[in-house]
Amino acid sequence: xxxxxxxxxxxxxxxxxxxxxxxxxxxxxxxxxxxxxxxxxxxxxxxxxxxxxxxxxxxxxxxxxxxxxxxxxxxxxxxxxxxxxxxxxxxxxxxxxxxxxxxxxxxxxxxxxxxxxxxxxxxxxxxxxxxxxxxxxxxxxxxxxxxxxxxxxxxxxxxxxxxxxxxxxxxxxxxxxxxxxxxxxxxxxxxxxxxxxxxxxxxxxxxxxxxxxxxxxxxxxxxxxxxxxxxxxxxxxxxxxxxxxxxxxxxxxxxxxxxxxxxxxxxxxxxxxxxxxxxxxxxxxxxxxxxxxxxxxxxxxxxxxxxxxxxxxxxxxxxxxxxxxxxxxxxxxxxxxxx
Amino acid sequence: xxxxxxxxxxxxxxxxxxxxxxxxxxxxxxxxxxxxxxxxxxxxxxxxxxxxxxxxxxxxxxxxxxxxxxxxxxxxxxxxxxxxxxxxxxxxxxxxxxxxxxxxxxxxxxxxxxxxxxxxxxxxxxxxxxxxxxxxxxxxxxxxxxxxxxxxxxxxxxxxxxxxxxxxxxxxxxxxxxxxxxxxxxxxxxxxxxxxxxxxxxxxxxxxxxxxxxxxxxxxxxxxxxxxxxxxxxxxxxxxxxxxxxxxxxxxxxxxxxxxxxxxxxxxxxxxxxxxxxxxxxxxxxxxxxxxxxxxxxxxxxxxxxxxxxxxxxxxxxxxxxxxxxxxxxxxxxxxxxx
Numbered sequence: 001x002x003x004x005x006x007x008x009x010x011x012x013x014x015x016x017x018x019x020x021x022x023x024x025x026x027x028x029x030x031x032x033x034x035x036x037x038x039x040x041x042x043x044x045x046x047x048x049x050x051x052x053x054x055x056x057x058x059x060x061x062x063x064x065x066x067x068x069x070x071x072x073x074x075x076x077x078x079x080x081x082x083x084x085x086x087x088x089x090x091x092x093x094x095x096x097x098x099x100x101x102x103x104x105x106x107x108x109x110x111x112x113x114x115x116x117x118x119x120x121x122x123x124x125x126x127x128x129x130x131x132x133x134x135x136x137x138x139x140x141x142x143x144x145x146x147x148x149x150x151x152x153x154x155x156x157x158x159x160x161x162x163x164x165x166x167x168x169x170x171x172x173x174x175x176x177x178x179x180x181x182x183x184x185x186x187x188x189x190x191x192x193x194x195x196x197x198x199x200x201x202x203x204x205x206x207x208x209x210x211x212x213x214x215x216x217x218x219x220x221x222x223x224x225x226x227x228x229x230x231x232x233x234x235x236x237x238x239x240x241x242x243x244x245x246x247x248x249x250x251x252x253x254x255x256x257x258x259x260x261x262x263x264x265x266x267x268x269x270x271x272x273x274x275x276x277x278x279x280x281x282x283x284x285x286x287x288x289x290x291x292x293x294x295x296x297x298x299x300x301x302x303x304x305x306x307x308x309x310x311x312x313x314x315x316x317x318x319x320x321x322x323x324x325x326x327x328x329x330x331x332x333x334x335x336x337x338x339x
Numbered sequence: 340x341x342x343x344x345x346x347x348x349x350x351x352x353x354x355x356x357x358x359x360x361x362x363x364x365x366x367x368x369x370x371x372x373x374x375x376x377x378x379x380x381x382x383x384x385x386x387x388x389x390x391x392x393x394x395x396x397x398x399x400x401x402x403x404x405x406x407x408x409x410x411x412x413x414x415x416x417x418x419x420x421x422x423x424x425x426x427x428x429x430x431x432x433x434x435x436x437x438x439x440x441x442x443x444x445x446x447x448x449x450x451x452x453x454x455x456x457x458x459x460x461x462x463x464x465x466x467x468x469x470x471x472x473x474x475x476x477x478x479x480x481x482x483x484x485x486x487x488x489x490x491x492x493x494x495x496x497x498x499x500x501x502x503x504x505x506x507x508x509x510x511x512x513x514x515x516x517x518x519x520x521x522x523x524x525x526x527x528x529x530x531x532x533x534x535x536x537x538x539x540x541x542x543x544x545x546x547x548x549x550x551x552x553x554x555x556x557x558x559x560x561x562x563x564x565x566x567x568x569x570x571x572x573x574x575x576x577x578x579x580x581x582x583x584x585x586x587x588x589x590x591x592x593x594x595x596x597x598x599x600x601x602x603x604x605x606x607x608x609x610x611x612x613x614x615x616x617x618x619x620x621x622x623x624x625x626x627x628x629x630x631x632x633x634x635x636x637x638x639x640x641x642x643x644x645x646x647x648x649x650x651x652x653x654x655x656x657x658x659x660x661x662x663x664x665x666x667x668x669x670x671x672x673x674x675x676x677x678x
Contacts, residue, residue: 027381027484032574033419033558034383034479036487042366043382044373045461047476049430051468080372091388091430091474122384125474129390135430135464135474137386140373145366148375219372235371 002100007126010100011092011107015121018111023120025086025141035122037087042145046077049135056198058132060176063105064112065198070134071113073222075202076275080220082149082211083140085119085204090136093129106134117204147211154217154236154280158306161289163206163277165196165298166225167257167264168250170271172197174260184259189252196250200275206293206300210279213289221276225269226322228278229312236280239309244269246317248301265316266323280306341439346465349439350431350446354460357450362459364425364480374461376426381484385416388474395537397471399515402444403451404537409473410452412561414541415614419559421488421550422479424458424543429475432468445473456543486550493556493575493619497645500628502545502616504637505564506596506603507589509610511536513599523598528591535589539614545632545639549618552628556619563609565661567617568651575619578648583608585656587640604655605662619645 002010012030023029028036050070052058058066071088078085090110094103114121119138142148172193175181182190203220210218217236221228229240249268257264276298281289286302293300314322341349351369362368367375389409391397397405410427417424429449433442453460458477481487511532514520521529542559549557556575560567568579588607596603615637620628625641632639653661 028487028489032489032491033416034385034422034487036420036484036489037382037384038484039378039382043376043378045376045426045428045476045478046373047428047430047462047464047474049432049464049466049468049474051432051466053469054467077372081375083373087384089384089386089476091386093388093390093472093474123386125386125388127388127390128393129388129470129472130392131469133432133468133472133474135386135388135432135472137384137428137476138373139384145375145377148367148373150367150371150375152371 004126007103010103014104014107015111015114018108018115020111020114021085021118021120023087023122026120026122030123035087039141041141041143042148044078044081044083044140044148045137046074047137048074049133052132061198063102064109067106067109068113068199070136071110072200072202074136074138075117075119075204076220076222078138078140079202079204079207080218080277081140082207082218083142084208085117085138086141087122087139088114088119088136090121090124090134092124092126093131093133094126095130095132098132117202149211149215149218151217151219151232151235154232154238154306156238156306156308158216158280158282159286159302160240160242160304160306161279161281161300162248162303163203163293163296163299164274165250166248166274166276167253167268167271168193168196169200169273170267171250171253171256174256181256181259185252185255193250193252200273202275203277203296206296207277209292210277210289213292214285215279215281215289217280219278221274221278222272224272225278226312226314229314233310233312239307240304240312241307242304242312242314244303244316245301248303265320269314269322343465346442349442353443353446354450354453357447357454359450359453360424360457360459362426362461365459365461369462374426378480380480380482381487383417383420383422383479383487384476385413386476387413388472391471400537402441403448406445406448407452407538409475410449411539411541413475413477414456414458414543415559415561417477417479418541418543418546419557419616420479421546421557422481423547424456424477425480426461426478427453427458427475429460429463429473431463431465432470432472433465434469434471437471456541488550488554488557490556490558490571490574493571493577493645495577495645495647497555497619497621498625498641499579499581499643499645500618500620500639501587501642502542502632502635502638503613504589505587505613505615506592506607506610507532507535508539508612509606510589510592510595513595520595520598524591524594532589532591532595536612539612541614542616542635545635546616548631549616549628552631553624554618554620558617560613560615560617561611563611564617565608565651565653568653572649572651578646579643579651580646581643581651581653583642583655584640587642604659608653608661
């Protein structure tokens with residue numbers, strides 16, 4: 001069995017080999033009692049944990065996908081603030097039977113995701129645990145606190161735009177759990193949906209671009225569009241009216257939902273884990289914002305507007321209103337995992 | 340069963356009721372995608388996770404002690420940097436059978452520890468998990484990066500001082516695991532040793548005072564004095580010569596070790612989890628430093644000096660040299676917990 005020292009060396013080497021962000025703010029990196037940074041401005045900090053059997057399965061998720069997912073989920077929160085990724089800290093709970101190959105894969109996934117987003121791994125902790133978990137802390141930067149976009153700034157008259165497609169992660173999860181559903185959607189589309197579940201990508205560049213374009217409020221769609229739009233409505237003291245065009249729903253979601261006997265719209269807006277971005281923008285900024293994120297893989301698409309009032313009304317492509325509910329991290333166990 | 344929202348509300352209310360630190364640097368607290376801070380100087384960040392069956396047991400550790408230990412262990416790293424505690428982020432993995440009372444206790448322990456150290460809980464994440472874990476991130480502050488004390492600054496001629504007593508946490512663990520050992524040491528002393536294991540205290544004030552007094556290097560003794568002194572020797576490129584006076588070893592450790600058939604000195608220097616502070620100081624600063632930390636419960640005591648060379652020589656009260664080995668977080672399972 002590897003010692004703690006061996007594990008840390010292995011992780012550090014593989015992550016560094018992936019070529020992570022430069023860590024411009026880091027003065028003393030991992031290896032001392034704490035990492036020392038010189039932020040020189042404002043910081044946004046978010047933490048996110050994923051656990052075997054709850055957010056992934058060691059048996060079905062490749063190790064690199066586990067590492068990538070853990071960091072991507074955390075980075076998505078920085079994207080939603082419009083923060084420039086700075087430093088990540090990785091806490092790993094390792095079961096006794098973890099293999100060197102699994103560790104290397106997890107490190108590769110962390111490293112590749114760090115490299116793509118420009119974040120540097122500045123520290124971490126490795127502990128024994130009966131179950132594999134990854135608890136990630138990410139710190140993002142901006143010149144001043146006013147540069148960050150919170151959930152609280154949406155104003156009546158603002159337009160709502162969505163970057164990223166909905167329902168893919170939930171449909172991908174269903175395909176992983178019930179391989180028999182593949183025939184409903186076809187192999188290629190099925191693999192694409194499964195990648196949405198196992199390899200979510202944080203829209204870091206889009207988030208920074210929306211912030212720079214003058215977004216008044218922003219959130220990442222992690223719990224489902226209905227629940228997350230509700231967070232913005234509540235924090236901003238406004239009402240969100242959303243009409244989802246058909247292009248906002250991932251190709252194949254409808255077929256998977258129907259094969260499961262579920263409402264496709266409900267799967268798309270309640271499934272969670274899509275890590276799209278929902279932003280509110282004053283009309284005057286809308287053109288520039290759409291241009292700034294025009295290179296995103298999915299969207300941007302104008303999906304509604306902010307009005308006086310409270311709550312969310314969310315209609316699907318047919319005009320039918322969706323019943324919204326969020327993904328509850330504690331009560332629901334997405335994978336029906338061990339208890 | 341409580342929902343994620345209920346859990347977060349309960350935790351937030353109890354932690355706030357404990358009167359945590361003011362969070363002077365926090366601009367947007369928990370509740371948005373990320374917590375926004377305005378550091379206005381340099382930061383030191385450390386992460387530490389504790390897991391049921393590895394670092395504590397739900398069955399023997401009171402919930403408040405679990406919350407307190409999780410945060411104390413992380414704060415100890417800030418103490419070792421001489422950082423002023425700023426913000427904490429708490430990631431909780433909660434098993435299905437966790438009770439509202441346990442959650443309340445954990446929150447009370449976190450809150451009381453936060454209040455005592457002056458740190459504010461700025462954010463967190465709550466997820467389902469087959470096993471209870473707490474993964475903590477702490478951020479400390481200083482006016483500039485040079486104000487922090489790393490492991491790398493010890494110079495030949497420096498004196499070594501220890502704040503905090505050794506061996507208590509390891510002896511306390513033995514007493515928890517083998518209640519029959521109580522008669523070797525007596526009930527009152529046994530309870531004191533058990534508190535060293537279940538309720539470690541981070542020496543935050545002493546760490547800040549030592550940094551302000553001109554400490555050249557510092558580390559918290561979490562893996563055992565032998566291993567941690569080795570970290571300082573390696574990082575600083577020096578040799579540490581340590582002669583432990585008898586007062587540096589917790590009362591009762593010798594009796595417990597002998598009843599276990601173990602070497603008391605080995606238990607004291609290899610047991611780990613004592614969260615004492617080892618600091619190197621130029622001779623000219625020693626008097627001021629000893630005065631500055633004179634109010635600490637244990638110590639300060641001059642235990643040796645820094646010389647040219649490498650490695651550590653560590654002698655106990657009788658002059659006998661101790662064989663040192665660290666606490667390996669991955670390979671060893673202190674509590675013989677679940678695998």
